[in-house]
Amino acid sequence: MTNINVGELCWNVVDQGVGQPLLLIHGFPLDHTMWQFQIEDLSRDFRIIAPDLRGFGSSDLSDAPMSMADFADDLERLLTELGIDSPVNICGLSMGGYIAWEFWHRHPQRLSRLILCDTRAAADNTETQNTRRATAERVLRDGTDFLAKMMIPKLFDQETLAQNSALVEATRQVLLGTSPVAIAAALNGMAEREDATDWLPDIRIPALLLCGVSDSITPAEEMQRIAEQMSDSQYVTIPQAGHMAPLENPQVCNRALRDFLGA
Ligand code: MLT
Numbered sequence: 557m558t559n560i561n562v563g564e565l566c567w568n569v570v571d572q573g574v575g576q577p578l579l580l581i582h583g584f585p586l587d588h589t590m591w592q593f594q595i596e597d598l599s600r601d602f603r604i605i606a607p608d609l610r611g612f613g614s615s616d617l618s619d620a621p622m623s624m625a626d627f628a629d630d631l632e633r634l635l636t637e638l639g640i641d642s643p644v645n646i647c648g649l650s651m652g653g654y655i656a657w658e659f660w661h662r663h664p665q666r667l668s669r670l671i672l673c674d675t676r677a678a679a680d681n682t683e684t685q686n687t688r689r690a691t692a693e694r695v696l697r698d699g700t701d702f703l704a705k706m707m708i709p710k711l712f713d714q715e716t717l718a719q720n721s722a723l724v725e726a727t728r729q730v731l732l733g734t735s736p737v738a739i740a741a742a743l744n745g746m747a748e749r750e751d752a753t754d755w756l757p758d759i760r761i762p763a764l765l766l767c768g769v770s771d772s773i774t775p776a777e778e779m780q781r782i783a784e785q786m787s788d789s790q791y792v793t794i795p796q797a798g799h800m801a802p803l804e805n806p807q808v809c810n811r812a813l814r815d816f817l818g819a
Contacts, residue, residue: 557614560607562633568614569634570606573599576668577644578817579631580606581652583674583800584742585703585734586727587613590649593806594813601819602645607634609655611738613730622741624651624749628658632666645817647671649802650774651742657752660759670763671813674799676774677782679751688747692740700739704731713770713798723803756785763789764816766809768797790816 560567570588572595580591588595588606595604608615610622610630620626635644643666648656653675660667680688695703708728709717717724763786767779776793783791792812797804 560634560637562610562630562637565610565616565618567610567616567634568608569638570595570604571638572604572606573602575602576817577635577640577642578602578604579635579644579646580604581627581631581646581648581655582606582609582612583650583652584746585612585700585739586730587734589613589726589730590800590803592803594647594802594810597806597810598813598819601814602817605634605638605640605644607631611735611741613734617735617738619737620741622738622745624654624658624745625662626745627655628662631655631659632663635666643668645669645671647673647813648675649673650675650799651746654746654749654752657755658750660761661750661752661755667761669761669817670759671766671816672763672779672782673766673809674768674771674774674779674801676778677752677756678778679749680747685747688743692743695736695739695743699736700732700734703739704728707731710772711799713768713796713804715796716798716800716804720804727800727803753785756782757787759786760788762816764812765789765791766794766801766812767791768794768799768801768804770797771799771801773799 611617767776783789794801
């Protein structure tokens with residue numbers, strides 16, 4: 557891990573391997589460890605950049621609101637701090653995908669290929685926005701326990717829950733240890749995010765969309781429809797995986813990533 561100063565905040569970042577840069581953006585409310593199997597395998601062929609987003613993992617917390625656009629701008633500054641000025645491959649899971657859409661929208665010249673895992677393009681409806689805002693208030697009041705109870709069963713496929721308790725427990729610990737302030741800010745940021753659906757036909761760079769077959773948070777059929785609206789996209793379903801496909805079935809995910817990136 558490396559500590560990198562981005563503006564006034566110190567970020568915890570994995571910067572491992574040589575080759576084309578591949579920036580991995582974690583989901584909510586996790587950290588870079590959700591990419592552990594991609595970092596280990598793909599850093600043999602790529603320069604993997606896997607940060608803890610502002611306020612998550614061991615990166616500094618700011619008390620400012622955090623929109624998906626703010627996260628995207630943070631990542632653009634991080635690439636500059638790392639001396640990377642050529643276009644990069646970006647891979648985001650779920651909230652990381654929302655940030656990746658914004659990255660494309662705000663910094664298209666910085667992006668060569670886009671990988672979206674277990675995410676959606678549509679914005680929240682009013683009901684989901686209200687639930688997120690209520691959850692943000694509750695986490696600030698009560699801490700992270702209730703959120704872990706609520707989210708962990710939804711993150712994984714039934715088989716992962718039953719047979720990979722070490723992985724599930726490690727994810728629970730990351731969630732429990734995340735700052736309630738960061739969680740609340742990200743929830744409010746997700747509630748207010750832009751709808752990326754209208755952007756899809758304009759995304760002309762190559763894109764790969766992956767989704768766990770039993771993802772109950774961002775369903776596979778919805779990701780397939782996103783892929784159909786993009787001009788140069790591939791869509792791959794990941795068996796034996798729910799919302800955390802890269803963590804649950806790294807062999808199949810890494811093969812798809814390697815095929816797409818030409819390694
Ligand atoms: C995530 O995994 O990042 C979240 O489930 C995204 C969301 O709540 O929409």
